[in-house]
Amino acid sequence: MKKLILTAALVGLTAGxxxxxxxxxxxxxxxxxxxxxxxxxxxxxxIDGFERVLGDELCARAELTCEWVLNDWDSIIxxxxxxxxxxxxxxxxxxxERDEVIDxxxxxxxxxxxxxxxxxxxxxxxxxxxxxxxxxxQASYIASETGATLIEFATPDETVAAVRNGEADAVFxxxxxxxxxxxxxxxxMVILDPVQVGGGVAMGLREGDELIAVFDEAITSMxxxxxxxxxxxxxxxxxxxxx
Amino acid sequence: MFEYCSxxxxxxxxxxxxxxxxxxxxxxxxxxxLTVFALLAVTAxxxxxxxxxxxxxxxxxxxxxRWVGKGYTxxxxxxxxxxxxxxxxxxxxxxxxxxRHIVTCPDWDEPIRQGANFLVCDAARxxxxxxPQWVHEVYNFALAVFTYAIVFGAFxxxxxxxAMRAVPRAQLETAEAYGMTRRQTFWRILVxxxxxxxxxxLSNIWMxxxxxxxxxxxxxxxxxxxxxxxxxxxxxxAYQYPHPDWRFWYFLGLLxxxxxxxxxxxxxxxxxxxKLSHGQATMAGEDMRKAxx
Numbered sequence: 416m417k418k419l420i421l422t423a424a425l426v427g428l429t430a431g432x433x434x435x436x437x438x439x440x441x442x443x444x445x446x447x448x449x450x451x452x453x454x455x456x457x458x459x460x461x462i463d464g465f466e467r468v469l470g471d472e473l474c475a476r477a478e479l480t481c482e483w484v485l486n487d488w489d490s491i492i493x494x495x496x497x498x499x500x501x502x503x504x505x506x507x508x509x510x511x512e513r514d515e516v517i518d519x520x521x522x523x524x525x526x527x528x529x530x531x532x533x534x535x536x537x538x539x540x541x542x543x544x545x546x547x548x549x550x551x552x553q554a555s556y557i558a559s560e561t562g563a564t565l566i567e568f569a570t571p572d573e574t575v576a577a578v579r580n581g582e583a584d585a586v587f588x589x590x591x592x593x594x595x596x597x598x599x600x601x602x603x604m605v606i607l608d609p610v611q612v613g614g615g616v617a618m619g620l621r622e623g624d625e626l627i628a629v630f631d632e633a634i635t636s637m638x639x640x641x642x643x644x645x646x647x648x649x650x651x652x653x654x655x656x657x658x
Numbered sequence: 659m660f661e662y663c664s665x666x667x668x669x670x671x672x673x674x675x676x677x678x679x680x681x682x683x684x685x686x687x688x689x690x691x692l693t694v695f696a697l698l699a700v701t702a703x704x705x706x707x708x709x710x711x712x713x714x715x716x717x718x719x720x721x722x723x724r725w726v727g728k729g730y731t732x733x734x735x736x737x738x739x740x741x742x743x744x745x746x747x748x749x750x751x752x753x754x755x756x757x758r759h760i761v762t763c764p765d766w767d768e769p770i771r772q773g774a775n776f777l778v779c780d781a782a783r784x785x786x787x788x789x790p791q792w793v794h795e796v797y798n799f800a801l802a803v804f805t806y807a808i809v810f811g812a813f814x815x816x817x818x819x820x821a822m823r824a825v826p827r828a829q830l831e832t833a834e835a836y837g838m839t840r841r842q843t844f845w846r847i848l849v850x851x852x853x854x855x856x857x858x859x860l861s862n863i864w865m866x867x868x869x870x871x872x873x874x875x876x877x878x879x880x881x882x883x884x885x886x887x888x889x890x891x892x893x894x895x896a897y898q899y900p901h902p903d904w905r906f907w908y909f910l911g912l913l914x915x916x917x918x919x920x921x922x923x924x925x926x927x928x929x930x931x932x933k934l935s936h937g938q939a940t941m942a943g944e945d946m947r948k949a950x951x
Binding site: 441443448449451452455456457458459460461482484485486487490496497498499500501570572573575576579595596598599 | 681682683684685686776777780783787788790791794878880887888891892894895896897898899900903905
């Protein structure tokens with residue numbers, strides 16, 4: 416009897432795999448789910464945000480079946496290259512360092528400002544303690560281009576919490592992430608000068624993946640008919656740069 | 659969940675919380691407790707089996723068996739758990755892919771290790787990238803269970819080995835005097851009597867196993883710790899239920915959960931000890947015999 420159940424379970428497993436293989440075009444979309452409004456887990460426990468809507472639309476246009484996968488930010492590139500999912504769509508800016516390891520589609524969000532947010536505006540960047548998320552372009556900017564001390568956190572939320580509890584003088588992150596938080600917290604304010612560190616947000620794929628051309632085409636079609644701009648305005652506000 | 663939840667901004671505090679704590683994200687949090695229970699339910703018997711095999715091997719008269727049994731317990735006990743968890747999951751995952759790679763793609767000429775990357779051919783990827791999400795989740799969970807079983811199996815092995823030696827020598831000699839073979843002595847005399855000696859050690863390991871379950875979080879499985887951090891983080895009004903940083907309360911909740919869980923375990927294990935002591939040639943068993951007489 417036990418053997419029968421085990422065999423049935425195995426048949427179920429392989430049948431599931433065979434079914435998916437027959438479809439062949441399930442694309443696994445990897446995202447972080449902790450970076451509103453780019454991508455986050457909503458109150459229903461589902462992945463939501465600008466990139467969820469965008470990704471679903473791109474898959475619809477490219478006639479792909481897509482499935483969403485959550486992955487921590489600090490291992491998001493290694494897990495793409497090792498094949499745990501097929502794309503990174505997680506507010507990731509294109510830069511040369513990442514481009515050595517993975518390939519990018521064209522950008523779907525134009526380069527935008529990264530901001531410093533702190534509790535008071537008498538912060539000198541040189542010698543200040545700046546919080547940033549691990550493995551972000553903001554973290555490498557603080558570490559290599561400024562005289563500030565960098566402290567890194569695994570999630571974006573923890574970087575803001577570090578400023579609130581006084582552990583850091585300021586947090587450095589994408590303005591689109593920080594501005595909604597600043598707007599609702601009277602203690603926080605934008606300080607210092609905005610910096611443009613990224614080359615625009617794009618989807619990351621394994622090097623030489625045929626899907627790059629497919630997604631590029633879908634992004635182009637969304638840029639051309641204005642739906643991408645409408646989405647940008649909807650999720651990032653009226654002042655966001657558009658295409 | 660409740661009808662009045664459609665517009666959370668207008669609710670009183672009590673109603674707001676009743677809606678907040680029953681939204682979809684919280685249900686996924688509650689489900690993650692089942693992940694913890696499932697892990698324990700699967701891992702405990704497998705660990706015990708590993709431990710039993712290790713203890714039996716350590717007692718073997720065949721030297722290679724003894725080396726394997728002793729080597730296994732000594733090695734796992736000497737390495738920090740967390741190192742094993744991070745190491746073994748990686749080794750299992752890459753090992754499985756590597757073996758499948760050799761079988762399925764014999765004419766692959768690119769190196770598998772490229773810098774930080776571990777690249778095998780598509781057909782060898784485990785699970786297949788075309789597999790549905792639940793297959794990936796089950797696979798990750800199975801890797802975690804196996805790793806837990808290896809680590810806790812070694813601890814169990816050490817306890818059971820000690821328990822087997824604690825069974826009074828006279829019992830075994832009597833068995834031999836009756837003409838039982840080594841095998842018969844082991845299964846009929848030694849094993850039934852060793853459990854009472856093993857129980858204090860095993861119950862200790864059970865407690866440690868319960869407390870080790872949050873390590874799932876490190877393996878990228880969405881467990882209670884993941885959801886506590888996710889839900890406790892501050893929320894802007896982009897969410898239906900905005901709130902400041904509540905991680906303190908969520909982690910406090912986890913603390914209470916683990917404390918209650920270990921307390922219940924203690925009570926159950928104490929009862930089990932009483933039951934197993936009955937009629938045994940131990941001090942507790944002797945006391946029970948005298949009390950009854």
